[in-house]
Amino acid sequence: MPDKATVALIISETSPHLGAYFPALASCEDIKEIVLSDEGHKHTAQAKEKLGNKLTRVYDNPAQLFEKEKPDMALVTLEAAKAPAAIDLALDHGCDVFAEKPACTNIDQFEALVQKADSKHLNLMLALANRNNPEIKAARRMIRKGLFGKIYAIELNYIADQTRLTSKNYHAGWFAQKDRAGGGHLIWLGIHWLDLGMYVTDSKITDVSGFVTNIGGQPIDVEDSVALSLKFNKGFLGTLTSGYYTNRGKQSLIKIWGSKGWLEMDYSTGQYLQWYFNSDKPGTIHKFEESIQPRGYTPCVHAAVRSVLDKEPPTLDSHDSLQVLRTIYAAYKASQTGETQHISVD
Numbered sequence: 001m002p003d004k005a006t007v008a009l010i011i012s013e014t015s016p017h018l019g020a021y022f023p024a025l026a027s028c029e030d031i032k033e034i035v036l037s038d039e040g041h042k043h044t045a046q047a048k049e050k051l052g053n054k055l056t057r058v059y060d061n062p063a064q065l066f067e068k069e070k071p072d073m074a075l076v077t078l079e080a081a082k083a084p085a086a087i088d089l090a091l092d093h094g095c096d097v098f099a100e101k102p103a104c105t106n107i108d109q110f111e112a113l114v115q116k117a118d119s120k121h122l123n124l125m126l127a128l129a130n131r132n133n134p135e136i137k138a139a140r141r142m143i144r145k146g147l148f149g150k151i152y153a154i155e156l157n158y159i160a161d162q163t164r165l166t167s168k169n170y171h172a173g174w175f176a177q178k179d180r181a182g183g184g185h186l187i188w189l190g191i192h193w194l195d196l197g198m199y200v201t202d203s204k205i206t207d208v209s210g211f212v213t214n215i216g217g218q219p220i221d222v223e224d225s226v227a228l229s230l231k232f233n234k235g236f237l238g239t240l241t242s243g244y245y246t247n248r249g250k251q252s253l254i255k256i257w258g259s260k261g262w263l264e265m266d267y268s269t270g271q272y273l274q275w276y277f278n279s280d281k282p283g284t285i286h287k288f289e290e291s292i293q294p295r296g297y298t299p300c301v302h303a304a305v306r307s308v309l310d311k312e313p314p315t316l317d318s319h320d321s322l323q324v325l326r327t328i329y330a331a332y333k334a335s336q337t338g339e340t341q342h343i344s345v346d
Helices: 018-026 044-054 062-068 083-092 107-119 134-144 168-172 185-201 297-308 318-337
Strands: 005-011 031-038 055-059 073-076 096-099 124-126 151-161 205-213 225-232 237-246 251-258 261-266 271-277
Touching: 005 018, 005 062, 005 083, 005 297, 018 044, 018 297, 031 044, 031 062, 044 055, 055 062, 062 083, 073 083, 073 297, 083 096, 083 107, 096 297, 107 124, 107 318, 124 318, 134 185, 134 251, 134 261, 134 271, 151 185, 151 225, 185 205, 185 225, 185 237, 185 251, 185 318, 205 318, 225 318
Parallel strands: 005 031, 005 073, 031 055, 073 096, 096 124, 151 237
Antiparallel strands: 151 251, 205 225, 225 237, 251 261, 261 271
């Protein structure tokens, strides 16, 4: 295993989050070099500027890149309809993959990719960056130690702005088109909180029911409003409210109740993590006093690279990625059919 990685960056004209990925890659000390596939070369000049000497070669498309290169990891950030082919090609060439979500437009596509990754002993990681946030790790540690006893319930809220949906540019973009995006708010933003609900409680969602709709009435064919009921394999229940409702900014909440107390992460008020034990004096609230940095895409990308080099375990594996996508597509089916959907757990 090399001490430093060669990373293939696979992008195109419509790639999301490049403003986060460029600095994450540029600052990663575990990367030896970056090779770029940029179809249309819209972002090549910016990539050269942001990645500096780390960027060594540029190709027109993924096939051309993999014909010449043998990277240790591919970072694929493409619109959902384009991602499966690039991921499949990377796996065919023995490359671990870090992919911007949702990386597919239906669950069968991703099931097939995970099956291929398994057969080649490779990891297919979705970019669920919030797992690396310090308060998330702390909450998971406390729950795994049993400090809150038996988990009774979880509430998840992830709300963003309706304003973006009023833009004509947004209407024309891939986020607003189901055949290119796979879905709307749930698969783009709500996915983070569904994943954290499972990650923090160390459990899997096994059943889902609920509704999705376009409450804002904008000319898009994906949902902007989601309300789900969830059942987890440890027996407790939960809810998710996910949508574009505000005029600006985001509001998000994770609250978990257990037999020995509760914890809460209310990002709307800046209370990144606070908790209460039933054994405490009434009114006692404990607060997370450690640094909430680093967070976001940079530590997530760095952790992915280090995992490929066997320097640390991966933040999530192919089946974690698959489980949250299974949950989302089951939720879409539940809304369409009016019937609760069971989700298989590997």
